[in-house]
Amino acid sequence: MVRPTHFELERLMGIDAYLTDEDGVGGDLRVEPGDFRVKEVSDFKYGTSGDFLIVRLTKENWETHHLIRDLSRQLGISEERIGIAGTKDKRAVTTQLMSIRGASEEQLSRIDLPRVRLEPLGRANKDIGLGDLRGNDFDITVRNISLPLAECEARLRAIDANMAKAGGIPNFFGYQRFGIVRPITHLVGKKLLTGDVEGAAMDYIARSFPGESEENKKVRNMVMGTRDFKEGIRLYPLNLRYERTMMHHLIERPGDYAGAFRSLSPKLLKLFIHAYQSYLFNKLLSRRLLDGLPLNEPLEGDVVCFTDAQGQPDTSKLETVTKRNLPDIKFLIKRDRAYVTLPLIGSDSGLDAGRAGEEERRVLDEEGIKAGDFTVAAMPDLASAGLRRQILLNARPSINTGDGNATFKFFLPRGCYATTVLREYMKASPEQMD
Structure with missing residues (x-):
């Protein structure tokens, strides 16, 4: 029996239901980045020659686009020369292949980025892209489960049984697609579709959400009300990089909201x-x-x-x-x-x-x-x-429990989300899964 979600944040993302009606085990996801481990499964072939340096990237607690930007700056090249098969979770330890056109192993050895390991593997005559990704192996620990062990295991078994009857799990796009603290990405997309480029830009730069820090909400509300981008640049925290980039453009070219968007990376x-x-x-x-x-x-x-x-x-x-x-x-x-x-x-x-x-x-x-x-x-x-x-995700997690934790291991095809699997077992709020 299907269970409607009671989390408003999920409904905002179009996720209105659970496949299973059994109570979940709760708990917290990503207590530490190492609790969420992702290893890319790729079919990409490489050898000893070619213009593209092939690298195994392992990163911890990095947003993929931020990493590519900082890596391109240290290498002195454009972001377009760096290829990956897919973005990976930020608050996690992730491993994937990366291609860098025209780079040498010596240049790579000079890279100094925290919590990043770059291991040269070989060379190829083409860059890495989405078609080279088969999927990802996940090794995820859910902590702080307050149930007695027997009840936790009983709930997990019941959920497993019902998912087996249904043939799998609904293949929703996960929370990361939209943002949990500030689920704005799809709302901006809708305004771009309807031609409201100015409204889309202002929403992205300045629309605040309840889950943000009080500091961020205050400065966003100020900019939304005044459109004082110079004061916004002065007050916005440095980690709001994309908003600051767009405001810089609007200071230089007032009213050019499409140009403000194009100051971001095409991806x-x-x-x-x-x-x-x-x-x-x-x-x-x-x-x-x-x-x-x-x-x-x-x-x-x-x-x-x-x-x-x-x-x-x-x-x-x-x-x-x-x-x-x-x-x-x-x-x-x-x-x-x-x-x-x-x-x-x-x-x-x-x-x-x-x-x-x-x-x-x-x-x-x-x-x-x-x-x-x-x-x-x-x-x-x-x-x-x-x-x-x-519409169906044919995942078969291997689950181990004990000491208030549960560890899930499973493979997912490319473009599918581990949180979509875990939400059925946990039935916790999206904030607990961020």
């Missing part, structure tokens, strides 16, 4: 639109859950994807479910060779048929958005055609 800028697409996906998946529709059984009108050579969902291989092919698709889904998908709505997205299509129309109407808005008329370089994403 970060595109995250705003992608975050709003993620929010819409979460809403659609939540509706499917709350309507009592299955995640591991196809309905007429659904679109399914098939698996690749590694057995992972491949959303480049799609087929619409019809009365004629329904038995065959059911057979493949039961054998983990196909998955039901929902759209990451974009400019080229056609709405699905059947029940799924009805919900897509309803959500877009509620949001006041059309698929064509994803051409982003105000900033066309941010346009997004749309994609598909599987």
